[in-house]
Amino acid sequence: MRITISDVAALAKVSTATVSYVLNDSNRVSKKTRERVLWAVEELGYQPNALAQGLVKDQTRNIALVIPDTAESVFSDPFFPELLKGIGTLVAREGYFLLLSLMSAAEDFSSILSTMISQRRVDGVILASTPRDSEVVTQVRHGKLPFTIIGPCFLSDVHSIDIDNEEGAYRAAKHLIELGHRQIGYVTGDMRFDYAVQRYRGFQRALEQEGLSSSHVYMGDATPLSGQRGAKYLIESDQGITAIACASDMVAYGVMTTARDLGYRVPADLSVIGFDDISLAQQSEVKLTTIRQPISRLGYLASENLIARLKQRNKKIEPTRQIIETELVVRDSTAPPSNVRGD
Amino acid sequence: MRITISDVAALAKVSTATVSYVLNDSNRVSKKTRERVLWAVEELGYQPNALAQGLVKDQTRNIALVIPDTAESVFSDPFFPELLKGIGTLVAREGYFLLLSLMSAAEDFSSILSTMISQRRVDGVILASTPRDSEVVTQVRHGKLPFTIIGPCFLSDVHSIDIDNEEGAYRAAKHLIELGHRQIGYVTGDMRFDYAVQRYRGFQRALEQEGLSSSHVYMGDATPLSGQRGAKYLIESDQGITAIACASDMVAYGVMTTARDLGYRVPADLSVIGFDDISLAQQSEVKLTTIRQPISRLGYLASENLIARLKQRNKKIEPTRQIIETELVVRDSTAPPSNVRGD
């Protein structure tokens, strides 16, 4: 049998109430008694039972991380581990625990999710990489728990945090234009996700602003494979494309390998720019120019937002939508096009 | 306020005990009453509070997944997401929830771990990618909870599951030898982990069995970067190496990129074989020959083992060590060496 508060109380020769007061709100107890209690706690190695504590306080100190991604992309993309790192850091520091809920693992995800919420297994929820029109958001909202969304979100009364995808992609395209490129291709991500749509829009805006054609586009799905196909398609369509912007680094990776296979040197014959700045991008033979998004920071801030609200309990905090800026990181995969260089 | 068992009892005009009996052990209640109770449950959308239930039953239905990896490797390696997939599948199916505990996220990991255990937040623990000599194992064992280890483990009274690393690496080397290679290099993983040591031994055994030199070795750390360095080192040492075996696919990836940079074509001038069979390996321009380890299956079986024991409660189950076989997957990155092909 485990050590309970009664064992401590007996050893310290006080009631369980006193022990509890010492442990929670210690200035109500005399110094002498408090020390005796703390000694007993130490002596027995007492730790309060989280369930009993939670039952009376109506809190679990658990936070759910929900990834309702239908695709495998969460798993092949290093996005997820990075995010987890940021979330895990703050959650651990604040004395919370992380309950992981992966859609891909479950036959009936929505029932598992609602079970988790209505059984009160968590105090709050972090929602990441939700596809557009996902009913998961509705469901979580219905659970009446505080929750924070990481990624695009168009609901006004919801706390969310995201990077500026549109602006990021705009900067990427702008960078290529400033290098002198005029025929620029684009390989999209999975357009069922809003981030992919937003990035595509940023690309488009930059090109149209300069009066360039933004029609060299391949619809991909965020995998390296779609990058390979995209590169093949764009290069072989033979419209003199000298640069390809990509919706993600993984896509850019695929683009680069195929470009090389087709005899194009990067960046001499073809400039490639990615989006994300995953660590792999710095380990490829041609270091990828990309748009850095602070993924783990995103996770950190989301947990911070959620935990702050959990601490307040009743006091309402006004819903916020935080947008984190991205950053252009110039490495080796982009250069002026050969005709410009020649001049 | 939430709906409790009393609300259901009131609506169904029975005592809370009856409701509980219906929900748990329904053949003790008359059909008529049972139906009325079930109707009330449905009507109110009642879900039992997990904390209250856990308190009296002394179980949480939470399982901890502990990754005490110090290195970043868990995050850059796709091993982790795959594992999660396997674990998540069974855990969800059995009505458990997954509590994630990542070392890299925590300042004081061991205190977080012991808190989690002694506060009784979980019923059991799955331990993955534990480095050799990690005190985490001791700590978990001290918690007196059932736990299962994924990966190498030399303790006899512990449940563990692993792949046959030694045999896998042996097969990889054997494959190269059978193709006709005689000068074979090896890039190791992070040798602080036993899996890396075991794989290295398998490689060594195969070569020594054939009377070949097993001294062309580069000590890596499981990253693509160390693969790049390893390739450079092995090729430039100029001992006529025609093939390189790698401790992991990520390493093999690095080896291939550098080999190509140095003007070696894969597999014409250099054969490369990996280990893991991660999905990226099939998306590279030269599809990687590798040793497949069923990572997600490993996770699945580990959870299966743990959950089976949780269901038994008191009845002891004899500790087992399961070893899963690996499989050679021949793709495009290996071929006979040019001198042999020439004949």
Place this chain on the structure above:
DNA sequence: TATCGGGGCTTAAACGGTTAAGGCACTAAG
């Protein structure tokens, strides 16, 4: 001296379930 105030502890009632034990009504057996 009686009253009051307050510090410092304890008592006991929650929290929301489970489950052993008991009670009640009815039927079958002696």
Place this chain on the structure above:
DNA sequence: CTTAGTGCCTTAACCGTTTAAGCCCCGATA
């Protein structure tokens, strides 16, 4: 007509905490 047995439900104790309310004692005040 009692007794025993059985099916079905309820009562109440319990799990391990927290916390409002109460009690006791002591010193200060009137």
